[in-house]
Amino acid sequence: xxxxxxxxxxxxMGMTNKKSLKCEQHMGHRAMYWYKQKAKKPPELMFVYxxxxxxxxxxxxxxxxxxxxxxxLLNLHLHALQPEDxxxxxxxxxxxxxxxxxxxxxxxxxxV
Amino acid sequence: DAKxxxxxxxxxxxxxxxxxxxxxxxxxxxxYIHWYRQLxxxxxxxxxxxxxxxxxxxxASLAIAxxxxxxxxxxxxxxxxxxxxxxxxxxxxxxxGGKLIFGQGTELSVKP
Numbered sequence: 001x002x003x004x005x006x007x008x009x010x011x012x013m014g015m016t017n018k019k020s021l022k023c024e025q026h027m028g029h030r031a032m033y034w035y036k037q038k039a040k041k042p043p044e045l046m047f048v049y050x051x052x053x054x055x056x057x058x059x060x061x062x063x064x065x066x067x068x069x070x071x072x073l074l075n076l077h078l079h080a081l082q083p084e085d086x087x088x089x090x091x092x093x094x095x096x097x098x099x100x101x102x103x104x105x106x107x108x109x110x111x112v
Numbered sequence: 113d114a115k116x117x118x119x120x121x122x123x124x125x126x127x128x129x130x131x132x133x134x135x136x137x138x139x140x141x142x143x144y145i146h147w148y149r150q151l152x153x154x155x156x157x158x159x160x161x162x163x164x165x166x167x168x169x170x171x172a173s174l175a176i177a178x179x180x181x182x183x184x185x186x187x188x189x190x191x192x193x194x195x196x197x198x199x200x201x202x203x204x205x206x207x208x209g210g211k212l213i214f215g216q217g218t219e220l221s222v223k224p
Binding site for chain 2: 031033042043045048055056090092097098100101102103104105106
C-alpha cells in the first residue's frame with residue numbers, strides 16, 4: 001500500500017457545525033502533515049506530527065484541532081469555521097525528515 | 113526558511129525535453145533540493161530530490177549547479193500528462209523536522 005487516503009473527498013458544513021477530516025496511511029511513515037490550499041495558491045503547512053506527537057503548529061487558529069490516535073491515522077477536527085476556511089485540505093506522510101512526502105488527494109471543504 | 117525563485121509559467125511541446133529552472137542563492141549546506149508537482153485537482157506528487165550530485169529517476173533528472181545556488185528539473189520527453197504546477201523546495205532535515213514549505217511554483221503547459 002503506497003497511498004495516503006483522505007475522507008471525505010468533499011464536505012459542506014455550516015459555521016456552527018463540528019466535523020472531522022480523516023487521513024490514513026499504512027506505509028509505516030512516522031511523520032504526518034496537514035496542509036491547507038486555497039484556489040490558485042500553493043499548499044500552506046498547518047501541522048506536523050512526528051511519532052504521533054504534535055511537533056509543529058504553524059499558528060493555526062484553535063477552531064482547527066489535529067489528533068493522531070495512532071501511527072497510521074491523522075484527524076483534523078473542525079469547529080465553528082468561517083467561510084474563508086473553505087479550501088482543499090491535504091494530508092501527507094513521510095518515512096522521515098529526509099524522505100519525500102506522499103500526499104493524499106485532499107478533502108475539498110466548503111463552509112457556508 | 114531559505115527561498116527559491118521559479119518562473120511563474122513555462123510552455124513546452126509534447127515529446128520535447130523540458131528544463132525547469134530554480135534559483136536558491138541562500139541555500140545552506142544542509143538544505144536538500146526537492147521537486148514536487150501538482151496536477152489539476154490532485155495532491156502534490158514527489159518528483160525527485162538531491163543534495164549536491166545530479167540525480168536521475170524514472171520521472172525526471174535533477175541537475176544541481178556546482179555552487180548549489182541553482183538547479184534544473186529535466187523532463188526528458190514531455191507528455192500532456194506532465195502539465196502541472198512544479199514546485200522547487202529547499203528542505204533541511206535537521207531543522208524543524210524537515211518541514212516542506214511550498215513557494216509559488218512554475219505552471220507548465222504542454223502543447224500537442
